Amino acid sequence: xxxPVWPTPVKRCPEVxxxxxxxxxxxxxxxxxxxxxxxxxxxxxxxxxxADLIVHAGxxxxxxxxxELQQHGEVLGVYGxxxxxxxxxxxxxxxxxxxxxxxxxxxxxxxxxRRQPRHTMMRALVEPDGRVGVELLPVE
Numbered sequence: 001x002x003x004p005v006w007p008t009p010v011k012r013c014p015e016v017x018x019x020x021x022x023x024x025x026x027x028x029x030x031x032x033x034x035x036x037x038x039x040x041x042x043x044x045x046x047x048x049x050x051a052d053l054i055v056h057a058g059x060x061x062x063x064x065x066x067x068e069l070q071q072h073g074e075v076l077g078v079y080g081x082x083x084x085x086x087x088x089x090x091x092x093x094x095x096x097x098x099x100x101x102x103x104x105x106x107x108x109x110x111x112x113x114r115r116q117p118r119h120t121m122m123r124a125l126v127e128p129d130g131r132v133g134v135e136l137l138p139v140e
Contacts, residue, residue: 024050026073027122029057030109032082033065037111040068041139044110044121048072051123053097057107063087110139
């Protein structure tokens with residue numbers, strides 16, 4: 001599998017110590033499966049395979065989405081207001097992790113665009129020297 005093309009780092013954060021490694025994050029939320037889509041898009045699964053950490057900000061709707069993402073990498077997730085007992089039984093309402101000092105944004109949804117023009121996900125790259133690149137990606 002070819003390496004994904006990551007964004008050109010857009011910000012230098014000299015206070016960030018990445019520990020000599022590059023970290024790649026996939027950020028998603030509001031998958032709403034099976035209500036809005038039958039499954040995660042292939043583009044999301046490819047990004048999950050390339051990521052060091054998959055972050056899901058809630059509204060999975062089905063615990064099977066968590067199980068599927070765990071097959072592709074390490075997952076940090078929380079439950080959302082649309083999640084039922086099956087998801088709430090395995091995920092917290094709040095999760096915190098320090099990832100080279102990053103503060104993360106809501107990436108939109110890869111399956112439910114709501115009033116947005118397209119489905120989206122986000123990826124972030126933290127270089128060992130503190131350069132950070134974040135890119136909002138359309139999901140086709």
